[in-house]
Amino acid sequence: MVETRADILIVGAGIAGAATAYHLQRSGRFSVLIVEKEETAGGHSTGRNAALIREHVENPRLQELTTESAEFLRTGELASYDRSGLIALGLGDEDLSKYVPICQGKGLWYPKDGVLDVSGLLQSYLAGQEVRYRTEVTAWRHVGRELHVSTNRGEIVCDVLVNAAGPWAGRLGNLPLTPKNRHIFVTAPLDWVDQRWPFVWDALNEYYFRPESGGLLLCPCDETPAEPGAYTEDPARLEELADKIMTHQPGLGDLPIMRSWVGQRTFAQDDDFVIGFDPRDEHVFHVAALGGHGITASYAVGRLAAELIADPAADRTNPFSPKRML
Ligand SMILES: Cc1cc2nc3c(=O)[nH]c(=O)nc-3n(C[C@H](O)[C@H](O)[C@H](O)COP(=O)(O)OP(=O)(O)OC[C@H]3O[C@@H](n4cnc5c(N)ncnc54)[C@H](O)[C@@H]3O)c2cc1C
Incomplete structure (x- = not known):
């Protein structure tokens, strides 16, 4: 009918x-x-x-x-829309510490980008x-x-x-089409994070972070092919993130991760x-x-x-x- x-x-x-x-x-x-x-x-x-x-x-x-x-x-x-800006590390000459004092690296500054x-x-x-x-x-x-x-x-x-x-x-x-899993991690509130910091994306070493809920949201830029809706978290991704942060942004120190999730980006x-x-x-x-x-x-x-x-x-x-x- x-x-x-x-x-x-x-x-x-x-x-x-x-x-x-x-x-x-x-x-x-x-x-x-x-x-x-x-x-x-x-x-x-x-x-x-x-x-x-x-x-x-x-x-x-x-x-x-x-x-x-x-x-x-x-x-x-x-x-x-929060026009907090984006710095793309590895793509330009702007000093990151100008925007995020405890971090290092040079990049391209996109002032109009931000978080929605x-x-x-x-x-x-x-x-x-x-x-x-x-x-x-x-x-x-x-x-x-x-x-x-x-x-x-x-x-x-x-x-x-x-x-x-x-x-x-x-x-x-x-x-x-291929769905690919990507992990996101969010820390507990951190009193040294300024919530006006921009989004920092390291285009060469593949990780990003930005302020979130008083702490930081971070991603190791992983992309693992998966079945649709298969959101099983892989502990290796947190290790990957920790390695990248320790190597490229040691100023962030040991981060107290409070929650995490997996999402899927789908590609042709x-x-x-x-x-x-x-x-x-x-x-x-x-x-x-x-x-x-x-x-x-x-x-x-x-x-x-x-x-x-x-x-x-x-x-x-x-x-x-x-x-x-x-
Ligand atoms: C970790 C991560 C970070 C990302 N960061 C960004 C970012 O910063 N900026 C950005 O622009 N993009 C980002 N993306 C990409 C962005 O999230 C996706 O491109 C976008 O959400 C895709 O939307 P969609 O509507 O195609 O898919 P979905 O949001 O998955 O919507 C598809 C919907 O279809 C429904 N559905 C499926 N099959 C059926 C069916 N048979 N019958 C009825 N309903 C069905 C599902 O339940 C679902 O609700 C990110 C993605 C991930 C995973």
């Missing part, structure tokens, strides 16, 4: 699905329904990241999207959207010019299914985003493989996805099309 119909059915209430829904809703052209398998939005990659808005990235195609998006997110219109309230951004994107929680898409079939989508809570009929399933996007959309083989119609099925659209830039780029990713869904002919010149990998 058919229970529900929507023009566009978005699978996943993470930042990719939410930003796409936000722009589709603003266009006013489609009815949109989001389905999310969990009880709440943002419980996977979107709720497990470092919340950095980093405009400058290595890949020029991604940079267009991160610049557009960061410029908008910095206005604070959708979520509060990710949960606030997600809620802003989702405001006014219809979201069905505890609803997992399991399959779909074509009936005439429509898709009949099976979920654990009945069938939904749509014209276009948007695969914004984060770490599950490869499995759901039959795409060669070429590390580019995957945004566009599936060349095998004109009813399926992917917004996936946002890697380590999904929060920063979200506003522009959602804008691009909504434009391509509204005008499929534009997909012919879209550099993020999944055509490149199929």
